[in-house]
Structure formats: C-alpha cells, structure tokens
Amino acid sequence: MNYFNYQDDHLCCESVPVARIAEEVGTPFYLYSAATLTRHFQAMDDAFADLPHLTCFAVKACANLAVLNIFASLGGGADIVSGGELYRAIKAGMAPGRIVYSGVGKTAAEIEMAIKAGILMFNVESSQELDTIQAVATALGGTAPISLRVNPDVDPKTHAYISTGLAKNKFGVPMETAAALYRQAASMPNIVIKGLSCHIGSQLTEMSPFLESLRKMKAFMARLEAAGIKISYLDLGGGLGIRYDDEDPPHPAAYAAAIKAELGDTNRTLVLEPGRVIVGNAGILVTRVLYTKANQLKKFIVVDAGMNDLGRPSLYGAFHAIQPVHRTTMATAKADLVGPICETGDFLARDRELPLAKAGDLLAIMSAGAYGFSMSSNYNSRPRVAEVLVNGQHFQVIRTRETYETLVQGESIPVFPENDRPLA
Numbered sequence: 001m002n003y004f005n006y007q008d009d010h011l012c013c014e015s016v017p018v019a020r021i022a023e024e025v026g027t028p029f030y031l032y033s034a035a036t037l038t039r040h041f042q043a044m045d046d047a048f049a050d051l052p053h054l055t056c057f058a059v060k061a062c063a064n065l066a067v068l069n070i071f072a073s074l075g076g077g078a079d080i081v082s083g084g085e086l087y088r089a090i091k092a093g094m095a096p097g098r099i100v101y102s103g104v105g106k107t108a109a110e111i112e113m114a115i116k117a118g119i120l121m122f123n124v125e126s127s128q129e130l131d132t133i134q135a136v137a138t139a140l141g142g143t144a145p146i147s148l149r150v151n152p153d154v155d156p157k158t159h160a161y162i163s164t165g166l167a168k169n170k171f172g173v174p175m176e177t178a179a180a181l182y183r184q185a186a187s188m189p190n191i192v193i194k195g196l197s198c199h200i201g202s203q204l205t206e207m208s209p210f211l212e213s214l215r216k217m218k219a220f221m222a223r224l225e226a227a228g229i230k231i232s233y234l235d236l237g238g239g240l241g242i243r244y245d246d247e248d249p250p251h252p253a254a255y256a257a258a259i260k261a262e263l264g265d266t267n268r269t270l271v272l273e274p275g276r277v278i279v280g281n282a283g284i285l286v287t288r289v290l291y292t293k294a295n296q297l298k299k300f301i302v303v304d305a306g307m308n309d310l311g312r313p314s315l316y317g318a319f320h321a322i323q324p325v326h327r328t329t330m331a332t333a334k335a336d337l338v339g340p341i342c343e344t345g346d347f348l349a350r351d352r353e354l355p356l357a358k359a360g361d362l363l364a365i366m367s368a369g370a371y372g373f374s375m376s377s378n379y380n381s382r383p384r385v386a387e388v389l390v391n392g393q394h395f396q397v398i399r400t401r402e403t404y405e406t407l408v409q410g411e412s413i414p415v416f417p418e419n420d421r422p423l424a
C-alpha cells in the first residue's frame with residue numbers, strides 16, 4: 001500500500017498534486033512519499049518486533065540523506081557497500097553501531113574509515129579481505145568486529161544479474177571453506193567475531209529460497225557453536241520483492257512469520273537488510289512527453305527522462321507501470337516509451353499498452369523508488385534530476401537538479417610541459 005493516488009483524476013502524492021510539483025521543480029524528477037517510506041519501514045520492523053533485531057536499510061537502493069534520515073529517526077540502521085555510503089549513513093544520523101558493511105571489494109581506506117566510525121560489523125566476503133581487516137585494525141591499535149558472509153548456494157529464482165547466493169556468483173564464502181575461515185578469524189588478535197551473514201539476491205517473490213538458505217545457516221551455526229565459535233548476530237540479508245506488475249511477493253508480516261517458524265528459539269539478534277521492499281513503491285519518476293511519433297510498425301512516446309535517469313528497464317528488462325498524471329481518458333495504445341538517449345536500449349516501457357499521451361503531458365513511472373535515482377548517471381551529459389519528498393500537504397526538494405556547471409565540475413584541460421598552452 002502506498003500514498004500515490006488519484007483525486008479527481010489528478011495523480012497526488014499524499015495530499016500534493018504531482019502536477020503542482022512539476023510546475024515548480026520542472027521535469028524529470030524523482031518523487032518520494034514520506035508516509036509510504038515510514039509505513040514500509042515499520043511494516044518490516046514491526047514484523048520482527050517480538051525478537052531482538054536490527055533493521056538495516058540497504059543504502060544502495062535509495063541513498064538520499066533525507067530518506068536515510070527518516071529510517072534513522074525510526075530506529076533503523078544501514079547496510080552499506082562503500083565508504084561513500086558510510087559517509088551518507090552517518091551524515092543522515094544513523095548510529096554507527098547500527099551499520100553493517102557488505103561487499104566483495106572493500107579497500108583498506110574504507111575499512112579504516114569504518115573501524116574508526118565504530119560500525120557494528122564487517123560482512124567479510126573473502127579470506128584476503130579478512131587479512132586486510134586484521135592488518136588495518138592492528139595498525140590502528142584496535143579491534144574490528146566481523147561476520148562472514150556465506151554463500152549458501154541456493155537459487156533465488158530472480159533475474160540473473162541480481163542473484164547473489166549461487167555458487168557461481170562472486171558473493172560470499174562457500175560454506176565448505178567458511179568454517180576454516182571462522183577458525184582463522186578466531187585466532188586473529190584484532191578480529192572480534194560477531195555474526196554470520198548471507199544475502200541471496202534481490203526481488204525474490206517466494207519464501208522457499210529464503211527458508212532453504214536459513215536452514216543451511218542454522219545447521220552451519222550449530223557446527224560453529226560446537227567448535228566454540230559464538231555467533232551473536234544472525235544477518236539474513238535483504239531481497240524481499242515488491243509488486244511492479246502482477247508479482248505477488250509475501251508481505252513483510254508473512255515473510256517474518258515464515259522466518260520465525262523456521263528459526264525456532266534463538267538467543268541471537270537478527271539483522272535484516274531490506275532495500276527494495278521499503279523504498280520501491282515509495283517513489284516515482286515524473287517525466288514530460290516531448291514528442292510522439294509513429295512508423296509503419298510502431299508508435300513511440302518520447303519523454304524527457306531516459307535510461308540514464310532510470311536504468312532498470314534497459315538493464316534488467318524491468319517492468320514499471322506508466323500512469324498519466326492527469327487522467328483525461330482511459331484510452332491506451334500499444335507503444336514504446338523512450339527517452340532522448342542515443343541508444344536503442346533507451347526505453348522505459350516497450351511494446352506496452354500505454355496511456356494515450358501527447359506532447360506536454362506528464363507521465364508517472366511507478367515503483368521507481370528503489371535502484372532508480374541511486375543508479376542514475378550523467379550519460380549523454382545529462383544533469384541528474386531533482387529528488388523531491390512529500391510529507392502530507394508539503395513538499396521539499398531533497399536534491400537539487402544538477403546544472404551544466406556541476407556536470408563539468410572537477411574536469412580540466414591539461415597543460416603538459418611539451419605544449420605549455422592548451423591546444424586551442
């Protein structure tokens with residue numbers, strides 16, 4: 001359930017007409033609903049209320065400070081995958097003790113920054129990474145809290161690019177070698193073992209892969225405890241899917257109930273790393289139609305947002321519902337919704353029944369809150385779009401639209417010794 005609804009045929013975000021924001025901010029822009037963000041965070045957090053747990057929002061899904069700040073104020077933490085995300089999480093008010101750090105390629109500088117910040121734990125993904133963490137902690141004269149991210153080798157039955165828990169994926173440590181790595185970690189003087197982690201993929205619409213993974217984790221944890229290795233935090237990762245089209249993923253309450261039934265009694269703190277399920281349907285991308293055109297084969301609606309603003313359709317063939325901001329007619333026509341980028345892969349919807357839109361009309365690309373703005377780029381030298389947050393009857397720009405100046409910021413024309421002036 002979200003707060004994007006029609007009032008008298010005008011699409012509104014909470015109580016604010018989307019068209020009014022477009023008038024003031026220009027297009028395209030991402031639009032988030034604070035009430036929806038809050039509701040979705042709480043749906044997941046409340047579902048585990050009867051167990052010690054920590055809801056660590058996966059920052060990469062939607063990294064804006066204002067969005068992170070909402071989750072921080074609700075008692076949430078963060079799952080980060082880079083030094084930049086650590087910087088954002090702390091700046092947004094997240095308690096460092098509620099931050100877990102995942103990812104296969106943490107640099108020594110990023111590790112140092114995270115140890116100094118005092119994060120909850122590193123989810124370690126290889127033996128060499130563990131060595132680096134030990135070395136950095138030694139140099140700092142302190143300790144580093146870790147968990148191992150195991151790869152349970154289960155098929156999450158999702159898009160190949162967002163499957164992470166299969167043996168052929170780059171993520172995590174195979175369970176067969178993880179026991180030896182835990183023993184190694186236990187012998188390292190500057191490493192403190194805190195937990196066991198996994199994350200098997202994204203946009204999962206069934207419970208069975210989660211439960212299969214949990215069963216393997218439980219059995220593995222029993223082996224660890226028998227070997228005298230204590231696990232205080234069990235990190236189940238994220239990955240719960242949302243409805244983009246006709247998917248029917250479990251509600252967070254059903255997800256939690258199934259997890260708890262499989263888990264049984266536990267004295268460990270659960271760590272959850274939801275991303276998409278919280279922000280996906282809490283954001284839309286608003287775009288304006290520039291032109292319509294047709295040939296013998298097809299109709300095209302050309303809009304001012306492109307694959308650089310929302311990459312999911314090109315990258316994953318992802319489906320996003322397209323809705324008119326002002327619903328004048330229910331008529332539709334089969335067409336492609338395309339952007340201005342010079343790539344054939346630049347489409348937001350392909351061969352779909354779309355609202356009959358004409359030049360100047362506003363369209364809403366729904367369910368764009370997750371992996372939307374955060375994956376956007378400057379390709380084709382397009383300034384990244386504005387982000388706007390609605391709260392009740394009010395809206396505020398939470399990231400200004402980039403300008404041509406910010407586009408070339410940091411670039412320079414070099415003067416080399418051989419030619420002491422720029423080539424004119």
Ligand SMILES: *Cc1c(COP(=O)(O)O)cnc(C)c1O
Binds near residue numbers: 370
């Ligand atoms: C991306 C990611 C998540 C979040 O995945 P969602 O599908 O958005 O819930 C959680 N944990 C890790 C380690 C990730 O890489």
